[in-house]
Amino acid sequence: MHYEAVLKVVGILFAMFSISLIPPLAISYYYGDGSFAAFLVSFTVILAAGVIIWFPVRNKPTQLGPREGFLTVAAYWISLAVAGTLPFLLSEDLHIGFTDAFFESMSGLTTTGATVLTGLDDLPKSVLYYRQQLQWLGGMGIIVLAVAVIPMLGIGGMQLYRAEMPGAMRNTKLTPRIKETAKALWYIYLGLTVICALAYWLAGMTPFDAITHSFSTIAIGGFSTHDASFAFFENDAILYVAIVFMILSGINFALHFRVLSRSAVFRVLSGIRARFRDRKSRRDPFHASTFAGQSSFRQYLRDAELRTYLWVLLITALTVAVVLVLTFDRYESTSVTIKHGLFQAVSIATTSGFTTTDFSSWPLFLPALLLAASIIGGCTGSTAGGVKVFRIILLFKQGRREILQLIHPDAVFPIRMNQAPVHDRVINAVWGFFVLYVVSFVILALVLMATGLDMVTAYSTVTACLNNLGPALGEAAQNYAELSSPSKWVLAFTMLLGRLELLTLLILLTPRYWQD
Amino acid sequence: MKKIVIFGAGAVGSSVAETLSYEENDITLVDRDEAALSQKLEYLDIKTIRGTACDPKTLDEADIVDADLVLAVTDNDDTNILVCQLAHMLGSRPTVIARLRNPEFHRRKDELFGCETDSKKIPIDSIFSPEQLVTRQIMRLISQPGALQIVEFAGGKIQLVAIRADEGGKLVGHRIEELRDHLPMIDSRVAAIYREDRPIIPKRDTVIQPRDEVFFVAAPEHITNIMTELRSVEASYGKRVMLVGAGNIGTRLAREMEQAQWKVKLIEYSRERATEVSHQLVEGITVVHGNATDRDLMIRENIESADVFCSVTNLDEVNILSAMMAKKLGAKRTMALINNSAYAELLENTDIDSVISPSLLTISALLQDIRKGDMVAVHSLRRGAAEAIETVVHGSESDSKVVGRTVGQLKLPEGTMVGAILRKDEVLIAHSNIVIEDEDHVILFIVDKGDKQRQIEQVQKLFEPGPLW
Numbered sequence: 001m002h003y004e005a006v007l008k009v010v011g012i013l014f015a016m017f018s019i020s021l022i023p024p025l026a027i028s029y030y031y032g033d034g035s036f037a038a039f040l041v042s043f044t045v046i047l048a049a050g051v052i053i054w055f056p057v058r059n060k061p062t063q064l065g066p067r068e069g070f071l072t073v074a075a076y077w078i079s080l081a082v083a084g085t086l087p088f089l090l091s092e093d094l095h096i097g098f099t100d101a102f103f104e105s106m107s108g109l110t111t112t113g114a115t116v117l118t119g120l121d122d123l124p125k126s127v128l129y130y131r132q133q134l135q136w137l138g139g140m141g142i143i144v145l146a147v148a149v150i151p152m153l154g155i156g157g158m159q160l161y162r163a164e165m166p167g168a169m170r171n172t173k174l175t176p177r178i179k180e181t182a183k184a185l186w187y188i189y190l191g192l193t194v195i196c197a198l199a200y201w202l203a204g205m206t207p208f209d210a211i212t213h214s215f216s217t218i219a220i221g222g223f224s225t226h227d228a229s230f231a232f233f234e235n236d237a238i239l240y241v242a243i244v245f246m247i248l249s250g251i252n253f254a255l256h257f258r259v260l261s262r263s264a265v266f267r268v269l270s271g272i273r274a275r276f277r278d279r280k281s282r283r284d285p286f287h288a289s290t291f292a293g294q295s296s297f298r299q300y301l302r303d304a305e306l307r308t309y310l311w312v313l314l315i316t317a318l319t320v321a322v323v324l325v326l327t328f329d330r331y332e333s334t335s336v337t338i339k340h341g342l343f344q345a346v347s348i349a350t351t352s353g354f355t356t357t358d359f360s361s362w363p364l365f366l367p368a369l370l371l372a373a374s375i376i377g378g379c380t381g382s383t384a385g386g387v388k389v390f391r392i393i394l395l396f397k398q399g400r401r402e403i404l405q406l407i408h409p410d411a412v413f414p415i416r417m418n419q420a421p422v423h424d425r426v427i428n429a430v431w432g433f434f435v436l437y438v439v440s441f442v443i444l445a446l447v448l449m450a451t452g453l454d455m456v457t458a459y460s461t462v463t464a465c466l467n468n469l470g471p472a473l474g475e476a477a478q479n480y481a482e483l484s485s486p487s488k489w490v491l492a493f494t495m496l497l498g499r500l501e502l503l504t505l506l507i508l509l510t511p512r513y514w515q516d
Numbered sequence: 517m518k519k520i521v522i523f524g525a526g527a528v529g530s531s532v533a534e535t536l537s538y539e540e541n542d543i544t545l546v547d548r549d550e551a552a553l554s555q556k557l558e559y560l561d562i563k564t565i566r567g568t569a570c571d572p573k574t575l576d577e578a579d580i581v582d583a584d585l586v587l588a589v590t591d592n593d594d595t596n597i598l599v600c601q602l603a604h605m606l607g608s609r610p611t612v613i614a615r616l617r618n619p620e621f622h623r624r625k626d627e628l629f630g631c632e633t634d635s636k637k638i639p640i641d642s643i644f645s646p647e648q649l650v651t652r653q654i655m656r657l658i659s660q661p662g663a664l665q666i667v668e669f670a671g672g673k674i675q676l677v678a679i680r681a682d683e684g685g686k687l688v689g690h691r692i693e694e695l696r697d698h699l700p701m702i703d704s705r706v707a708a709i710y711r712e713d714r715p716i717i718p719k720r721d722t723v724i725q726p727r728d729e730v731f732f733v734a735a736p737e738h739i740t741n742i743m744t745e746l747r748s749v750e751a752s753y754g755k756r757v758m759l760v761g762a763g764n765i766g767t768r769l770a771r772e773m774e775q776a777q778w779k780v781k782l783i784e785y786s787r788e789r790a791t792e793v794s795h796q797l798v799e800g801i802t803v804v805h806g807n808a809t810d811r812d813l814m815i816r817e818n819i820e821s822a823d824v825f826c827s828v829t830n831l832d833e834v835n836i837l838s839a840m841m842a843k844k845l846g847a848k849r850t851m852a853l854i855n856n857s858a859y860a861e862l863l864e865n866t867d868i869d870s871v872i873s874p875s876l877l878t879i880s881a882l883l884q885d886i887r888k889g890d891m892v893a894v895h896s897l898r899r900g901a902a903e904a905i906e907t908v909v910h911g912s913e914s915d916s917k918v919v920g921r922t923v924g925q926l927k928l929p930e931g932t933m934v935g936a937i938l939r940k941d942e943v944l945i946a947h948s949n950i951v952i953e954d955e956d957h958v959i960l961f962i963v964d965k966g967d968k969q970r971q972i973e974q975v976q977k978l979f980e981p982g983p984l985w
Contacts, residue, residue, distance in 0.1 A: 158561060176519075176542040176563035261579075270582055271608055274519070283584055287608035 001516075004060040006072045009160075011054025013076050013146050017083065018047035020137060021130075024087070028126035035124040038090035046083050069159025070507050073143055077496055080142070081106040084134060091127050099485045106492040108134030109142075110499035111383065113222020113353040113470030114461075114491070116481040120227050125208065128225040132212035138499070139219025139383040140189040140253075148182035157182070163504045174257045188256050189383075193218045196245045203237040217245045220383045222353030222470035229355045236339065242354065243346045247313065250350040250378030251306055252390075259299050264291050304418050305379050309389045316373045317345035320366055327363050349373035351385040353470025360477035367473055371460060374469045385468030385498055387437060394422065394430045436502050441466060444494050451486040461487075465494040517541055521583045521610075523569040523599050524590035525552040527855060528615060528646060531875045532587065532882055537562050544578045547590075570598045572606060580607045587882075588614040593621070597638060604631070604639035613882070616643045617764065647764045649877040650828070654851065655772055657870055658757070658824055660739060661849075662747045664729065664870055667895045668736075669906045669959050670938040675736045676707065676904055676959070677743070678897065681728045684748020693720040695745060703945040704734035704742055707935045707961040708902065715902070715963040717933070731897065733935035733959065735943050754823040755779055758847065760808040760838055761829030762793040765853070769828065770801050781817060783808050785829070808838035811845070820846030828853040828872075836863065843867035903962040903972060904935070907979050909952055917978050918958075924948030929974040931963040 021043040028036040064072060084105030088094055096104070100116045107114045108131050120128065137145070143164045147157040158178045174181045197214035201207055209225060216223045226232035230239060260266055271285025300306055321341035331337045340357045347354045348370040360367055377386015394415065401413045414421040441462055448458040457474030461483075464472040475482055480491070497505050507513050518541045522529050525547035533545050543562040546569055547553050553564040567574035569590055580586070586603040588596035596614040603612055612631065621628065621643060630637040656666045665678040681688050687695055692706050709716045710729040716722065724730060724746070734742055755778045759766055762784035770780050780801045784790040787805050794803040806813045808827060819825070825847035827835040835852040836859065843850045844867065851870040854860050860871050873896075880895050895904045913920035917927070923934045923946045934946040938957035944950055952958065958979070962971050 173563050176544050177540075177561050179561075180542065267581055267608075274584055284609045 001071070001514075002060075002063065002065070002068055004057040005062050005064055006068050006075065007053055008057045008060055008062055009064065009072050010076050010079065011050050011052075011057070012150065013143070014050030014053060014079070014083070015047055016050075016146060016150070017080060017137075017142065018043050018050060020133060021046065021087070023133065024126040024130040027129050028124065031125045033124035033126055034093070035087070035091045035126045038087050038092070039126060039130075041090055042083075042086035045086060049083070064159045066159050066162070067513065069163045070504050070513075073160055073163035073500065073504055074508050076143065077109065077500065081109055081492070081496070084109060087127060087130055091124060093122075093124055094127070099488050100481070103480065103488045103492050104131070105134065106495050107470070108221070108223060109138035110468050110495040111135050111139050111216075111219045111221040111385070112465055112468045112495045112498075113216065114464060114472070114476070114480050114495075115223065115470075116479060116488070118227060118479060118481060120225060121232075129208075129212055131223050132215040132221075132225065135219045135221030135223050136193070136215035139221060139249075140185055144182045145186055147178060148186050164500065174254055174261075184257050184261075185253050188253055188260070189218065192245070192248060196241070199241045199245070200238060203241050204235050205233065205238060209233075213242075214245075217242055217352065217354075218249045218383065220246065220249050220350055220352045220378065220385070220468075222347075222351075224354065230343070231356045239339065239343050239356065243343060246346050246350045246352050246354075247310075250309065250382050250384040251300075252303070252379040252381035253383075254381045255300065255303055255306060255379075259297065262299075267291075302418070305390045305393065308393055309379050312373065312376055312389065313346060313349055316349045316369065317342050319369065320345045323366060324362065331357075344370065345373070348469065348471075349376070351377050351467050351469045353464070355471055358477070359471075360473045367460075371463045371469075371473075374463065374467045377467055385466075387434065387467075390417075391430045391433060393417065394427055395434060398427055398431070433502065436506060437466075440497060440502060440506075444490065444497075447490050448487055451490060452484055453487055457483075461491055462494060465491045466498040468495060468498050518584040519579070519582050520544070520585045520587065521546065521575075521578045521580060521603070522587045522589065523547075523596070524588065524615075525549070525564075526589065526591055527875055528878050529587070529589045532589070532879060533562055534560055535879055535883070544583075546574060546578055569595050570602065572602060575599075575602055575606050580610075583607050583610045585611045586613070588612070590615075593618050597640070600640045601638065612639060612641050614640050614643050615645060617645050617647060619645075619648070619768070622648060644878070644881055646874045646878045647768055649881055650765050650853065650872060650874050651768050651772060653872055653877055654769060654826060654828075655776070657851065657872075658773075658778075658826075658849075659776075660743065662743055663739075665897060667897065667904055669904075669936070670943070670957050672736065673938060673941070674733060674936050674943055674959060675739055676731060676733050676895075676897070676935065676961070677739055678729055678731050679743055679746050681724055681726055681730055681746045682748055683726050685724075685744070685746040687745040688724050688726055691721045691723055692718055695742075698745055699741060702734070702738045702741055704732055704738060705935055705945045705947075707731040707733055707933060708963055715931070717931070717963070731902075731961065733945065733961075754821075756822050757781070757824040757826060758783065758817070758819065758822040758842070760825075760827040760835070761785075761853075762789055762803065763828070763830055765828045767793055767797065769826070770797060774798060774800050781822075783813075783817070809834060809841060811841065814838075814841065814845055822847040824849045824851070826851040830855075832856050832859050836868065839868045840866060843869075897961075902964060905960045905962065905972070905975060907958055907960065907975075909954060909956045909958055909979060911954060916954075918952050919954055921952055922948060923950050923952065926952075927978065928960075929962075929971050929978075931971060932975060933961050935959045935961045 021039055025039040025043060028039055081102060085098060085101035088096060088101035088104055089098065103116055141164045143160050147161050161178055161182060174184050193214050196218055197210045200210035200213055205213065212225050230242060268285050271283055274283045275285065321338045324337050324341045325334055331340065343356050344359045351374050375386055376392050377388055378384020380388040380390040397415045401415060404413050415427060416422065445458045445462045448462060449455065454474060457476055460473035461476050464470055480488065520536060520541050521544045522533050523546045525545050529545065533543050537543050537560050544565060545553065545562055546565045546567060548568060550566050553566055565574065565578050567577065580603055586600065586607065588599040590596055593616050596616060600612045600614050603610060622645065625643060628638055629640040629643060631639050631641050657663055660666060662679055663677050664680060667676045686698060706718045708731045709718050711725065730746055732742060757773055757778050757780050759770055759780060759782045762782055766782060770782050773780050781804060782801055783804045783806055784793060785807055790803050790805040797803065804817060819842055825839060825842035827838045829835055832854050835854060839850040839852040850868050851872060852868050853872050853874065855875055857873065860873055863871055876896055897904055909918055911919050936946050936959045937944040937950060939953060960975060962975065
């Protein structure tokens with residue numbers, strides 16, 4: 001294990017993270033909200049920490065193998081969550097301890113959206129912005145961002161990317177070079193965020209709210225700048241904008257990329273760029289083949305995972321709406337009931353966790369159904385949490401194959417995904433993941449009960465944190481402030497476990513990993 | 517940066533992918549064999565696709581529309597041709613290069629291949645075959661007795677030759693500058709000297725000693741003359757050669773050598789193959805069935821009278837061992853084909869006179885078609901201890917760091933020297949007062965000073981055209 005290389009990369013990444021404190025610094029200055037000093041100190045401390053970590057090992061080579069990749073990513077996420085507490089601790093309006101600050105910081109970075117803060121509306125704007133930005137950075141992955149912008153990582157970037165990206169994306173690259181892949185992902189992410197912010201603004205949010213909420217929507221985070229979350233706006237248009245963008249962000253970004261990159265506009269531009277890069281290139285940007293076999297939006301629907309994802313959302317939303325209309329009469333009209341049902345279904349099933357109403361007071365079947373839907377989560381390669389639709393489909397098909405095999409003992413049934421047979425290795429990996437998921441889930445729930453939580457709270461908070469969802473039931477129905485400190489630490493760990501999809505963290509707990 | 521699609525992850529495909537991936541190119545490697553690919557993916561920053569090369573679907577998946585360059589290097593000629601045809605039709609006019617083994621294709625190259633529009637030719641820009649490159653290299657070496665390595669530049673107009681000096685040479689024991697007095701009509705330049713395996717940067721008053729390895733640059737027609745300055749003329753340099761391995765390369769070599777009036781003895785391990793080959797070849801070639809690492813067999817076949825021993829089986833280990841044994845048993849000159857570059861470095865101080873690396877030869881040849889920044893060719897010399905580079909100069913006096921300057925004024929990194937310049941069709945041996953012009957091909961020689969990669973990069977930077985160019 002090359003510890004120097006790990007330290008060096010972590011140091012550089014740390015220094016890079018300090019840059020993200022400049023926007024809140026500017027906002028604090030603009031609004032004069034009294035948190036300027038807090039951010040200035042945080043900025044300086046984090047930058048200095050990065051330099052101090054990096055300086056002694058600056059001349060060491062940055063060769064990261066797979067093992068170093070896992071350690072770097074895990075170490076960076078944990079230390080980032082620690083560093084992220086600084087503005088919370090230093091801000092004079094917050095008065096929270098380290099445990100709460102760490103919980104909040106981790107919840108932000110992992111896009112969980114569980115909060116221990118109340119009275120958000122009265123907090124300094126810069127602190128509110130900072131929380132939202134944490135989610136945004138964590139959504140696509142701050143390490144993926146680093147791979148895109150830091151040139152020196154080279155092939156080591158692939159190791160980092162693999163350790164941070166959700167499961168089934170691990171070995172798929174959108175473009176041949178990892179750096180370009182990371183860039184493409186961030187461009188799509190940024191593009192979606194900008195469009196979402198504009199849409200929110202047009203729908204009636206203030207620019208500040210529009211930007212901050214677009215951050216947490218596209219990251220499928222769930223933080224809001226208001227205690228009442230989306231209920232604060234009392235504006236239906238905003239809810240529908242949110243629903244659309246939550247669904248879009250839950251789609252595999254590789255699919256977004258594929259549709260975009262195969263469009264005629266993109267191809268012509270790429271051809272022109274090639275001519276500029278190399279004068280001797282014979283490439284013809286307007287060659288007939290550029291316009292052949294282009295993609296269209298229909299290509300989205302050709303993707304089996306996306307279709308299933310939309311079906312799951314639709315069925316969940318319909319069930320919630322129908323059951324709510326039939327059994328729950330506390331809203332003023334049926335249309336309001338349906339609106340809440342739809343929004344909550346999409347928000348929870350995509351693992352965002354925004355709320356328009358206290359869904360924990362609904363008949364128990366509905367919150368339980370929603371939490372179950374959040375276990376499925378979004379598509380692989382999206383910013384959503386959960387087990388991911390891709391894995392669920394494979395598990396389902398595997399189960400179906402076992403039954404078919406009983407009927408035709410000698411038949412060969414390949415498992416297909418988008419018409420192509422799936423390698424047994426992938427299916428085994430999915431099974432392995434699922435087993436680890438279930439075991440982690442049960443153990444964490446038991447540990448939480450040992451820290452004093454009741455059963456509903458324990459199970460719902462584990463679900464909410466392991467799937468990076470946010471809102472839970474029982475004692476944590478409003479927020480997580482009332483939980484005991486040990487519970488919060490366990491849950492913070494759970495969130496990271498969920499965000500890094502178990503393996504990256506669990507591998508570090510394996511003795512074999514540390515032996516040579 | 518270029519988008520390059522390579523079909524075939526064999527020895528050639530993967531080493532080219534590796535070399536080019538370090539130069540910021542977008543590389544997609546396609547192969548049928550998943551195992552060959554996943555291994556590459558572990559340590560290279562490239563994209564890999566598993567699929568049949570000739571399937572249009574595979575080409576789509578490889579984003580052929582976006583490709584600038586397509587390289588077909590599967591082990592099958594038919595596949596390679598079809599891939600190129602498909603790439604030509606489905607892509608937006610990429611450059612297409614194919615590896616074709618069949619010598620007939622090379623003989624009728626101009627008639628069969630070309631990318632001009634409205635022609636009936638197969639749309640391939642250039643073809644190559646590693647076997648042909650290896651054969652040509654070996655033929656070049658044996659045609660110059662005493663040459664350890666020969667590298668060609670500017671399409672063969674300039675050669676760089678390595679030779680071991682001995683007491684018989686007229687210049688040995690004298691200063692380099694005296695070469696001019698000995699051969700007033702011939703222009704040449706000593707690029708470097710290796711003495712006891714340490715590089716010496718030659719100055720005018722450097723005295724050449726016996727057993728020095730001397731690298732010099734000259735036009736091909738002058739090579740023989742210069743060699744006589746450095747070595748005793750072997751009056752009766754015989755023409756007996758012992759070849760090992762009757763594969764593609766071995767049989768090809770045997771044929772060409774036989775045509776060049778050599779007495780060829782070809783040793784092949786497999787009886788079946790030996791029989792098959794003996795039927796194909798002309799009578800003058802003796803095919804022997806047996807193991808080249810078998811001492812008794814070698815003695816029986818008169819190894820001590822062999823002038824050249826050349827082992828070209830596809831097993832590096834056999835090539836190395838048999839060449840070493842042949843030298844011990846009295847063969848005058850030994851050559852071995854070695855694919856694994858790690859082995860080549862180990863052989864620095866052994867009895868093997870020349871090491872021939874098919875992958876290096878192929879890469880050098882391919883890079884002439886591909887290389888960005890007009891680095892036309894890079895050749896490894898002395899098994900990697902030195903590097904020879906051919907680069908094209910662009911720009912004007914105002915924006916280039918080299919145009920308008922004399923060779924002596926160039927700010928070259930340590931261990932680097934200019935060997936020769938090709939201007940239009942004229943070869944200029946680089947004396948320090950020559951002024952470099954736009955479009956010159958400059959041949960540089962870089963001696964490893966600890967960090968070769970950085971030295972090459974510095975040279976590359978120096979010759980890069982200005983931003984406005």
